[in-house]
Amino acid sequence: MTEAPPRQVVVTTSWDDGHRLDDRLAALLAKYAIPATFYLAPRNVEWRPADLLSPAGVRDLADRFEIGGHTMTHRRLPTLSDAAARADIQAGKEHLEDIIGEPLTSFCYPCGDYTQAHVRITGELGFTLARTVRRSTLQPGSPLEMDTTVNAYAHRVDGPLALRMARGRPWTAAKLFLSWDELAIKWFETCRTEGGVFHLWGHSWEVDARGDWQRLERVLEHVSGRPDVTYVANRDLLALGV
Numbered sequence: 001m002t003e004a005p006p007r008q009v010v011v012t013t014s015w016d017d018g019h020r021l022d023d024r025l026a027a028l029l030a031k032y033a034i035p036a037t038f039y040l041a042p043r044n045v046e047w048r049p050a051d052l053l054s055p056a057g058v059r060d061l062a063d064r065f066e067i068g069g070h071t072m073t074h075r076r077l078p079t080l081s082d083a084a085a086r087a088d089i090q091a092g093k094e095h096l097e098d099i100i101g102e103p104l105t106s107f108c109y110p111c112g113d114y115t116q117a118h119v120r121i122t123g124e125l126g127f128t129l130a131r132t133v134r135r136s137t138l139q140p141g142s143p144l145e146m147d148t149t150v151n152a153y154a155h156r157v158d159g160p161l162a163l164r165m166a167r168g169r170p171w172t173a174a175k176l177f178l179s180w181d182e183l184a185i186k187w188f189e190t191c192r193t194e195g196g197v198f199h200l201w202g203h204s205w206e207v208d209a210r211g212d213w214q215r216l217e218r219v220l221e222h223v224s225g226r227p228d229v230t231y232v233a234n235r236d237l238l239a240l241g242v
């Protein structure tokens with residue numbers, strides 16, 4: 001009997017919005033040699049311009065990490081006409097390409113809000129991968145509607161998931177429910193057993209606002225430096241065929 005080939009274990013991360021705190025996040029990712037894709041919205045209407053990365057800050061990130069598109073203004077795409085949505089996606093892409101001097105191939109729908117029209121437009125504009133905000137899977141699924149594993153944020157809706165992952169043990173479930181870092185580590189260990197893609201994502205400003213830098217560092221340290229794990233930016237998931 002031949003043994004089944006070991007299933008691939010992949011770690012990828014992505015970080016949204018282009019807040020200036022992405023600098024601090026980038027330093028932490030670099031410390032643990034964790035690749036990442038930063039999805040930037042250069043004129044994000046939710047922040048004052050001073051709170052966003054400067055062009056020099058974007059270039060600095062691009063030296064070490066993948067830069068992805070996140071529209072120019074970070075408005076929810078379904079609130080716009082298809083033409084306006086296309087223009088916002090394209091403007092953000094071209095703006096960032098001018099700064100970093102290379103094509104963007106990964107995109108993230110602002111707030112995970114999109115329709116099939118936006119999937120089509122994203123592909124037409126030259127993106128080969130688009131990330132959603134759906135969580136709780138190790139299978140990324142369709143390249144232009146890519147799902148994730150865990151968000152660096154304590155979601156109130158995660159109670160039933162925590163109970164399922166704790167296999168009904170209430171104390172373990174409570175720990176997973178209260179601590180997204182516990183949940184992330186649990187997902188990573190499941191990934192090591194079952195194979196798949198562990199995709200951690202979040203926002204630097206949210207990590208900061210919730211005082212979660214230590215939780216994040218704990219997760220990055222835990223998942224880093226393992227010889228049996230492949231570490232990639234989002235765009236490289238496609239070449240792995242996962």
Ligand SMILES: [Zn+2]
Nearest residue numbers: 016017110111
């Ligand atoms: Zn966003």
